[in-house]
Each structure stands twice: as C-alpha cells, then as structure tokens.
Amino acid sequence: MIPDSFIQELLARVDIVDVVERYVPLKKAGANYQACCPFHSEKTPSFTVSPAKQFFHCFGCGAHGSAVGFVMQYAGLGFVEAVEELANSLGMPVPREVGAHSQQKAQQAPLTERMARAAQFYKDQLKASPKAIDYLKRRGLTGEIAARYGLGFAPDDWQGLQQIFDDYHSPALVECGLVIENEQGRRYDRFRDRVMFPIQDQRGNVIGFGGRVLGPGEPKYLNSPETPLFHKGQELYGLPQARKEIQQQNMVIVVEGYMDVVGLAQNGIVNVVATLGTATTGVNVQRLVRLADRVVFCFDRDSAGDRAARRTMEISLEHLVDGKSVEILQLDGTQDPDEFVREHGKEAFVNQTQNATRLSDFFVRKLIQDCNTSTAEGRAKLVSDAKPLLQKISAPVLRVQISKEIARHAQLSQAELEAQCGLKPLARYRAAPPPNRLRPAPNALERTLLIAVLHRPERAARLPLDLIAQDNAEGAALTAVAEAIDHAALAGGNLGLMIEYFRGSPHEEVIAMLSGQIEENAGDEGEQENVFIDSMERLRARALSRQIDELNARARAGTLTTAERQMLTGLLAQKRA
Numbered sequence: 001m002i003p004d005s006f007i008q009e010l011l012a013r014v015d016i017v018d019v020v021e022r023y024v025p026l027k028k029a030g031a032n033y034q035a036c037c038p039f040h041s042e043k044t045p046s047f048t049v050s051p052a053k054q055f056f057h058c059f060g061c062g063a064h065g066s067a068v069g070f071v072m073q074y075a076g077l078g079f080v081e082a083v084e085e086l087a088n089s090l091g092m093p094v095p096r097e098v099g100a101h102s103q104q105k106a107q108q109a110p111l112t113e114r115m116a117r118a119a120q121f122y123k124d125q126l127k128a129s130p131k132a133i134d135y136l137k138r139r140g141l142t143g144e145i146a147a148r149y150g151l152g153f154a155p156d157d158w159q160g161l162q163q164i165f166d167d168y169h170s171p172a173l174v175e176c177g178l179v180i181e182n183e184q185g186r187r188y189d190r191f192r193d194r195v196m197f198p199i200q201d202q203r204g205n206v207i208g209f210g211g212r213v214l215g216p217g218e219p220k221y222l223n224s225p226e227t228p229l230f231h232k233g234q235e236l237y238g239l240p241q242a243r244k245e246i247q248q249q250n251m252v253i254v255v256e257g258y259m260d261v262v263g264l265a266q267n268g269i270v271n272v273v274a275t276l277g278t279a280t281t282g283v284n285v286q287r288l289v290r291l292a293d294r295v296v297f298c299f300d301r302d303s304a305g306d307r308a309a310r311r312t313m314e315i316s317l318e319h320l321v322d323g324k325s326v327e328i329l330q331l332d333g334t335q336d337p338d339e340f341v342r343e344h345g346k347e348a349f350v351n352q353t354q355n356a357t358r359l360s361d362f363f364v365r366k367l368i369q370d371c372n373t374s375t376a377e378g379r380a381k382l383v384s385d386a387k388p389l390l391q392k393i394s395a396p397v398l399r400v401q402i403s404k405e406i407a408r409h410a411q412l413s414q415a416e417l418e419a420q421c422g423l424k425p426l427a428r429y430r431a432a433p434p435p436n437r438l439r440p441a442p443n444a445l446e447r448t449l450l451i452a453v454l455h456r457p458e459r460a461a462r463l464p465l466d467l468i469a470q471d472n473a474e475g476a477a478l479t480a481v482a483e484a485i486d487h488a489a490l491a492g493g494n495l496g497l498m499i500e501y502f503r504g505s506p507h508e509e510v511i512a513m514l515s516g517q518i519e520e521n522a523g524d525e526g527e528q529e530n531v532f533i534d535s536m537e538r539l540r541a542r543a544l545s546r547q548i549d550e551l552n553a554r555a556r557a558g559t560l561t562t563a564e565r566q567m568l569t570g571l572l573a574q575k576r577a
C-alpha cells in the first residue's frame with residue numbers, strides 16, 4: 001500500500017504538462033496546451049492539458065484524467081506502477097505502509113538464512129573439486145567471474161548437505177527445495193554432482209538454485225522448485241550483478257540459460273539476465289521494460305527458438321509500453337550466446353544485438369511468412385491472423401504502428417483494418433465506466449454543483465452542506481469533496497489531485513464520469529460562477545419547499561403544534577419573498 005498522503009504530495013509536485021510532454025509534444029493554446037490525441041487517431045488536435053486543473057481531456061474520444069491517469073493510460077501501467085514511474089522521475093522514494101507483507105517476510109527469514117548457508121557450502125565444495133573447476137575453466141570462466149556470480153558445486157553425495165545442517169530432517173529444508181523426501185520418508189539432496197548457480201532476489205538474498213550437469217546427464221539444467229521464496233515466472237537470473245550496467249546502457253539483454261549470462265559477462269557483456277523456466281512471462285516483461293528502455297530477447301535460431309520468440313512476442317504485446325522497445329535477436333548460426341561470444345568475441349555479439357528485430361517488425365514479418373499477400377485469400381488470412389494479436393496490444397502508439405503496417409500489406413486503410421479487427425480506441429476502452437450499477441437517478445442540482453466544484457474545488461467551502469441530498473451519488477460525492485477540503489486533505493486542490501484523492505473510494509466513479517464532461521460544458525468563468533450561485537439558490541428554495549410540504553401535510557393531519565404553525569407562516573412568507 002502506498003499511503004494517500006504520499007500520492008497527494010507527489011501530485012502537488014508533479015506538473016501534468018511536463019508529464020504529458022515527455023510522451024506527446026504540446027502546443028500552448030490560451031491557458032491550456034493542445035496536441036493530437038495519443039489515444040485515438042486524428043488530424044486536428046482535440047486533446048487538451050490544463051495546467052490549472054492538472055487535468056487532461058480529449059474532446060474526440062473522451063479520454064481524461066490526472067497526471068497519474070495519463071501515465072496509466074499512455075504507458076498501460078497499473079496505478080502503483082504509474083505512481084512509481086512519476087515518483088522516480090522526481091527522485092522521490094515511494095514509501096510503503098507495512099502490513100501483512102512484512103509479516104510474510106519475517107516468516108521467510110529462516111528459509112533465506114538456510115539458502116545462504118547452502119550457497120556458501122556449494123561455493124566451498126567448488127574450491128575442493130578439481131573436476132568442477134576444470135569444467136568451468138574449459139568454458140573459459142575465470143575465478144573472478146565465478147566469484148561474482150557465486151558459482152558453486154554440489155558434490156556427488158546423496159546427503160551432502162548433512163555436513164552443514166545438523167537438522168537435516170527439518171521440514172524447512174524440504175520447504176526451501178534443497179532436500180527431497182521420497183515416499184518411504186527417506187531424504188536426499190535435490191542437487192548432486194552439478195555446477196550450482198545461485199539465484200538471487202533484488203536485494204541479493206539467495207532464493208533458489210539452478211544446477212547444471214558436468215557431463216552428458218539429464219536433465220541438463222535442474223532448478224529449485226516453486227517455494228515460498230522462489231517463483232520461477234517472476235525472477236530474473238543475474239539481475240543484481242547486471243543492474244548497474246543495464247541502467248548505464250539503458251538496455252537489457254535477456255537470454256535463456258545461466259551459462260549464457262555468465263559466459264557473456266566473462267566476455268565483457270554484463271547487462272544480461274536470464275528468465276527461469278521455459279517461457280517468458282508477463283511479469284518478466286513488465287519488470288524488464290521498467291529496467292531499461294530497450295529489451296533484447298535472445299533466442300536460438302532453430303524451431304524451439306522460433307517458438308520461444310513467438311511466445312515472447314505475444315506476451316510482450318500485452319505488456320509493452322509506448323516509448324519502450326522490445327527486440328528479438330536470433331544469432332547467426334546455431335550457437336547459443338555463450339558459444340557465440342566465446343568463438344566470435346564481444347564486438348561480434350554487440351553487432352548482433354544492434355541488428356535485433358524490433359517487435360513490430362517481427363510481428364509483421366512472422367504473420368506475412370504464413371500468408372500469401374498477393375492473393376485476396378492470403379490478405380484475408382493476414383487480417384484474421386493479426387486480429388487476436390492486435391487486440392492484445394495495450395500500448396496505443398505501438399498498436400497504431402503495427403496496424404498501419406498490417407493494413408498496408410492487407411491493402412486496407414488503417415480505419416478499415418481497425419474496424420475489421422474490432423479495435424476500439426484504447427483510451428476510451430480503458431476509461432469506460434464499469435457496467436451500469438444500480439444507483440439512484442442522478443440529481444440535476446447536485447450534479448450541476450459537483451461540476452462547478454470540479455472546475456474550482458475551492459467552491460466546495462461555500463456549499464450549504466446540510467441542504468445537499470445524500471441519497472444520490474452526486475450529492476454524496478459533493479459532501480465528500482467539501483469535507484476533504486475542509487479538513488485540508490485536498491490542500492491546493494485542483495481537479496487532477498481530486499481525482500486521485502477519490503480513486504478507489506465510492507465517489508471515484510461519479511467524479512471520473514463528470515470530470516470527463518466538464519471541458520465540454522465549460523462556459524467562461526463568469527458564467528460558471530453564475531451557474532454555481534444560481535444552483536445554490538435553487539438548493540435553498542428546494543429545501544424550503546420540502547419543509548413547507550412537510551408542515552402542510554401535518555397541518556392536514558391536524559398534528560401541527562402552535563410553534564410549527566408559526567414556523568409554516570414564516571416559511572411561506574420567505575418563499576414569496
């Protein structure tokens with residue numbers, strides 16, 4: 001959980017104009033800025049950014065929101081990631097509220113400690129094993145690189161770990177995946193006679209191991225199982241060692257094996273990590289694009305490598321963010337990266353990465369390979385093959401680029417292709433309000449007042465709160481806004497701040513919906529102020545009429561007290577006035 005106060009502070013410091021301008025060039029137009037909308041295709045600008053309101057809005061497709069909302073929609077990020085992105089750009093560390101999460105961490109501590117001891121044991125065993133040292137030397141690895149990656153050796157011994165764990169029968173050893181218990185209850189080490197690659201989390205704790213056989217045995221690679229510490233689909237091998245270089249180069253190379261990571265590092269290519277297990281996952285891609293603007297996936301040039309590349313492309317389409325580049329590299333020849341760099345050297349490998357295929361090109365190339373676009377049937381197949389993939393893309397600019405290219409090959413206009421593939425404008429699609437929920441009909445008066453307050457939040461202080469109906473979403477939201485301003489929770493309030501303040505609250509929906517309409521209903525300042533004053537007067541008149549109706553009803557029933565009768569007379573006079 002990110003504390004609300006931090007989000008308010010972040011939004012007070014961030015300027016939406018700077019944020020949007022990082023992605024979309026803006027032109028000043030009066031008090032606002034304008035651009036062609038990044039969320040739908042258009043030729044004349046209908047996308048505006050208001051510095052006063054800290055709010056963006058598109059008259060064409062209806063996309064709107066705060067700086068956080070813009071980053072979420074543009075970059076296809078979740079709320080937390082968008083906040084992190086903005087905070088990073090300002091150099092603000094994101095605080096976390098402690099909760100169940102830290103308890104979980106405390107429970108994991110004994111497991112982490114065991115993994116650290118095992119890693120040390122394997123390292124010591126490596127020093128004592130001439131055949132393992134010889135194996136690494138034949139692979140061209142120096143002691144320095146072996147130490148940097150903490151390489152070790154699991155001896156050819158069924159219960160080797162008994163040397164360091166007196167409590168070899170503790171359930172913890174099974175839980176962290178070091179020891180296996182068979183059906184007879186007999187225990188033995190999971191890793192035997194293998195070179196050991198410790199897998200570390202972001203903070204450098206050992207959370208799992210990969211083991212590689214020295215000779216021809218099977219399986220060639222053996223990983224730790226899923227444990228409370230180790231989740232294969234989330235981790236990247238070699239990240240702690242590669243992080244600095246990844247940042248410096250703003251590029252990360254992703255390979256399939258530990259040996260490739262270590263082998264490339266040995267040859268001076270350090271910005272390399274490996275995914276664990278067989279397939280690239282969405283979590284992998286999200287982490288990778290956060291690490292660097294350029295992500296190069298390296299695959300073998302064979303049918304398995306082809307399949308892996310395609311799968312990675314599909315996963316990346318879903319998680320790729322505009323402004324980031326995912327590329328696919330299949331090395332010339334049949335070598336894996338480790339073999340390639342040992343034979344051809346660093347420069348040749350770097351050259352290969354420079355010629356990697358961008359995801360959009362790879363996408364179009366792979367689809368066209370399977371279709372004969374010189375025939376109408378082939379072009380129809382191209383469109384139907386492309387459709388499910390295009391629908392997965394969450395990055396608006398990327399989708400436009402790829403659709404244009406597919407449209408060209410299919411001999412369609414971009415609009416025709418988008419229609420045939422059922423592609424909705426991305427921003428509208430994301431910002432669409434949830435399906436109609438049952439709620440009381442909107443009240444016109446409260447609605448008008450809420451719109452006036454969204455224009456200028458400070459107006460909320462002037463609202464007669466006791467007269468606002470609470471049985472409709474607009475009234476409830478209006479009261480909540482007034483209270484937030486009253487309690488200084490929305491200091492220096494602007495629309496962007498307000499939208500984020502109410503994100504996740506019961507008022508989120510109505511505020512988001514009405515804030516999407518305010519630009520369209522905006523008259524000049526004076527007119528807006530008149531509407532606001534007029535609405536407050538009508539609110540008072542409405543309250544008066546209701547009070548009169550109530551007293552009249554009791555007069556007819558004959559239950560009116562003398563004091564109430566006097567009050568009714570007074571109210572009637574007030575109403576006539």
Ligand SMILES: [Zn+2]
Pocket residue numbers: 037038039040047058059060061062063
């Ligand atoms: Zn738009």
